[in-house]
Structures are given as structure tokens and as C-alpha cells.
Amino acid sequence: MRHVISVSVDNEPGVLSRVTGLFSGRGFNIESLCVATTMDPDVSHITLVSVGNEQIIEQIIKQLRKLINVVKVVDLTPTDHVEREMALVKVKAEDRQRAEVLRIADIFRCRVVDVSPNTYTLEVTGTTEKLNAVLGLLKSLGIQEVVRTGSLAIQRTKKE
Amino acid sequence: MNEGMPMTTAIWLFDPAAYRILKAHRPVIYAGGGVILSKASEELTKFAESLQIPVTTTLMGLGGFPAPHKLWLGMLGMHGTYFANMSVHHADVLIAIGSRFDDRVTGKIEEFAPHAKIIHIDIDPTSISKNVVVDIPIVGDCQDALSQLNTLAAEVIPRELASAHQDWLEQIAQWKQDHPLTYDHTSGDLKPQFVVEKLYELTKGNAIISTEVGQNQMWAAQFYHINRPNRWLSSGGLGCMGYGFPAAIGAQVACPDEIVIDIAGDGSIQMNIQELATAVQYELPVKVAILNNGFLGMVRQWQQLFYDRRYSQTPMFSPDFVKLAEAYGALGLRAEKPEEVEPVIREALNTRKPVLMDFRVAPEECVMPMVPAGAPMHKMLLI
Numbered sequence: 280m281r282h283v284i285s286v287s288v289d290n291e292p293g294v295l296s297r298v299t300g301l302f303s304g305r306g307f308n309i310e311s312l313c314v315a316t317t318m319d320p321d322v323s324h325i326t327l328v329s330v331g332n333e334q335i336i337e338q339i340i341k342q343l344r345k346l347i348n349v350v351k352v353v354d355l356t357p358t359d360h361v362e363r364e365m366a367l368v369k370v371k372a373e374d375r376q377r378a379e380v381l382r383i384a385d386i387f388r389c390r391v392v393d394v395s396p397n398t399y400t401l402e403v404t405g406t407t408e409k410l411n412a413v414l415g416l417l418k419s420l421g422i423q424e425v426v427r428t429g430s431l432a433i434q435r436t437k438k439e
Numbered sequence: 440m441n442e443g444m445p446m447t448t449a450i451w452l453f454d455p456a457a458y459r460i461l462k463a464h465r466p467v468i469y470a471g472g473g474v475i476l477s478k479a480s481e482e483l484t485k486f487a488e489s490l491q492i493p494v495t496t497t498l499m500g501l502g503g504f505p506a507p508h509k510l511w512l513g514m515l516g517m518h519g520t521y522f523a524n525m526s527v528h529h530a531d532v533l534i535a536i537g538s539r540f541d542d543r544v545t546g547k548i549e550e551f552a553p554h555a556k557i558i559h560i561d562i563d564p565t566s567i568s569k570n571v572v573v574d575i576p577i578v579g580d581c582q583d584a585l586s587q588l589n590t591l592a593a594e595v596i597p598r599e600l601a602s603a604h605q606d607w608l609e610q611i612a613q614w615k616q617d618h619p620l621t622y623d624h625t626s627g628d629l630k631p632q633f634v635v636e637k638l639y640e641l642t643k644g645n646a647i648i649s650t651e652v653g654q655n656q657m658w659a660a661q662f663y664h665i666n667r668p669n670r671w672l673s674s675g676g677l678g679c680m681g682y683g684f685p686a687a688i689g690a691q692v693a694c695p696d697e698i699v700i701d702i703a704g705d706g707s708i709q710m711n712i713q714e715l716a717t718a719v720q721y722e723l724p725v726k727v728a729i730l731n732n733g734f735l736g737m738v739r740q741w742q743q744l745f746y747d748r749r750y751s752q753t754p755m756f757s758p759d760f761v762k763l764a765e766a767y768g769a770l771g772l773r774a775e776k777p778e779e780v781e782p783v784i785r786e787a788l789n790t791r792k793p794v795l796m797d798f799r800v801a802p803e804e805c806v807m808p809m810v811p812a813g814a815p816m817h818k819m820l821l822i
Contacts (some may be wrong), residue, residue: 334568341565 283432286325287351294348311429362432365404371421372399387413463532465607466492472499473537480668482585495523501671506664516544517810518657521618528817535559537581540570550815560584628801631730635662646698647690651683651707654736657806659702681710691723705731705757715767718793726794732802740805764795773797
């Protein structure tokens, strides 16, 4: 099963390599990984997506907690949370296709961030499923290049 | 506690554990190095005795349970005893204490202890369900956990229950009788196992033993019966040849009045042979028993058994260890026949300086019994 794991770590050199080294050393899977500093400059935040059965996910979480520089680990999957991913897509857009690309972009609320005589570059934000859907449609028109961020996730505030 | 934490690791499950143990017909304790580290040997012995549960340990757990004991099964695993492995394979409750289900212990992991509910006591939550899924985890210090289980046992468990699995103990005794830990005595060659047996006999089991890595280590583990904690120094899962001699030197510094013996092979002793100078310089009467078979023996054993004796890079040239010892200012002794072993060991034990003993043992002797790599534990190669 796919799990989204939220990890707070000390913002120090070498910490990320310890985290990824744990995954490679023990043969765990990383689907995606997002890292950036937080409001507190001493803390970085990692959103990590991994696939495995319950036993493997439990091991991943326990092994992460064992690292000195790991401050907090939360498995967001069983909790109510919001997930977003971004992609930049450079699509071939010539002649009659130019309108079609823009139509798809409009339907999925993408933004056009770069234009050239024969391409559009689109910014797409949403869940992994939405991104896959957009990319699926654009593929038939001719995608030149795609870059994706991997998932970010945050817990929803509990409502009283 | 962090949110989303799997609950299984966080709870102390004493009552379910006690219940399981109480209901067991074929219980076995499988203890590891954690018992030594947490000084839980006394509690373990009390626990095993009060419930009459047989005990096996890992390589690192040797000394955690007194070796000459009627509940003692010897080491388990790849070169464990037949009866220890059979006991674990047929157990209905396996109580793992301070051990980590290493591949040398479990053999083919899918078929490890297939009939058993597994109770695992360990201080490290990551150790729980890492290799083998555990039914009842107890996260905590082994000594603490065992003394609580002992209290519970004393309160809850009626006396007669202790004898409830008499059949099981008889079955184990039968396995022990069918395939005891032994070797071929008949050939007249000097056998490495015989050397270790003699070391055990002449030191009355009271030496501190360190080992290198390989056949020497397994023979030491099998035939030098360690009877209390911290008398056994071995590098375990790290598998580093060259560990034994410096470890012995350290032990001798810490315990100047004890007999300290490094049981070594001709391959591994040369990893750190230069430390003879340290031993001589600091007047440390460390003894090194080299089981010299002219091979990197454990690798050769696999080539012998599984690759039709095609020996590749395992035959070893060694220097003249007696002369080498003398060159360092230590005492060098040699035995080539079985009858020479006892005088050599006696002389070594009576010498207050470093001694290198070169035992020229049968070159192609194998460590037996053996679970071949990838096989389940109960399918052992016997002698």
C-alpha cells in the first residue's frame, strides 16, 4: 500500500543522505521525496512516499525514528490530510493543436508559464491522480519534457 | 507518542505473553546477546527453571545461560546443535529474548519456527518484526522484562504446570541422544574439536575465550561450554577476522588474573599477528590456540561440500608460528598428534607470558552439523 510519511529533521548537512541511505541500505522503496526548510531554520521537512505492506511501513517508521537527526515521524495515510504535487509540462503545440492544449489546461486549471511558437509549458498542481490524468491526455498531443515535484502533504486541522 | 505510530510496538504485553507461555506444550527460549548486555542471565535462568523451558542461545548469547545445565540445548542456527534446531522448528511457543532473528539463526526464513507463536523481548523497537513477524512483542530491557515475567510466573502459574510439558523434554532428550554434538574420533588424526575440548577440560571451563571468525569460531562455540556471561568474546554478525587476538589482549588487561585464550585459525590470526608485540611489551600472558589446517577453512568447507572440492584461493601459506612467537619474545609451542595436545596446553597455562600454540589439525575437517545456506533449520547435514 502507498503511504505518505511526514518527517521533520534537523536542518544540517548529511541528514538527507542518512535518510535516503536508510532506504537504500535496507531495500525500502521511495516513490517520491520532497525536502525544504520550514519556518524554523533549524528544521527541515521531508514528505516521503513509500509503497509496502504494513510490516515494511512499520519498519520504515521505526528505523526513521532511530536516526538521531530525525525529530518527528508521522504516517499521514490513516489521518485526514491534504496532498499536492506539481508538474511542469512542455507540450508540443502547433497549428490546430494549440487550442486543444489550452482547452485541456483550462479544464484542469493549469497555468501557462511559457509560450513559444510550437510549445506551451504548463504548470499543473493537484493530487498525483490528477497529474496522471492531465499527463495522460497531453501525451497524445506530444509531451516534450515533464518535471514533477513528488507529493507534499499536510494534516488537516481537526474541527471541533 | 507520535501520531500514526503502529500500536504493536508500544504496548507491554505481559499478560498475553504469560498466558501463551502457560498454555504452551512445546516452549523454547531463544536468547541472544541482549541477555548479556542487560545482565539478565540470572533472571533468564530463574525463568527457564521455574517453568522448565529449554534454552538455546545465539553465538552472542553464549554464557547468558549456564552451559552445563539440563535445560541447555546449545547454540542454534547454521552450526547449532541438531536438538536445538529441531526444538525451535517444532516449538509451539518461541520466546526470543534479546535476539534479532539473524539469517545464520533462522535459515530459510519462511520456514523458521513454523508452528510457533513468537514472543519477542527486545529493547529496540526496530528489532521487533524486522525479519520474522512477532505475535507478542515486549519492548524493554531484558532483565527488567524477565524479572517482571518471573514475578508474574510466581504469582499466577501453579507448580504442577511446570511439569506439563514433560513429553516435550523427553522428545528433546531423544533428539539429543540420536544426534549429539560430536565428531569422528576414530581416525587418529589431530582433530580441532579435540583441541577445544582439551582447552575446556584443562581450564575447567573457567577461561575467558575470544575467537576469530570461521571454523575456529564455530568449534569454540560448540565445544568450549561457556557457563557464565562475559566470558565469551566474538565479533558475531560483523564477522571480522582478526578480532579475537586484540579482544583477548583487552580482556587480559581488564582481568590480569584470569586465563584468556584466543581460539584462532591460521588465516585469521595473521590479520592482527603484529599485536604479539603489544602482548609482549605489556607482559600480558594471553594464550593463542591456532587451529592450523592450512586453509581459510570455512570458505573451503563450502567449496568442499557444495563445489565438489574445487578449492579456489582458500589454501593458505603460513609462517612457522613457533619461530614467529620466539622472534617476538613470546613462547611458541606446537602439537601435531593428539597425545601432544595436553602437554602443550599445560605448558602454555603454566607460562606467565604470551604463548602461541600451533595445533596442526586435520586439514579437511568440517564444522558439523550444518544447515546449508537457504535451507530450513530442521534440514541439517549431520556428520
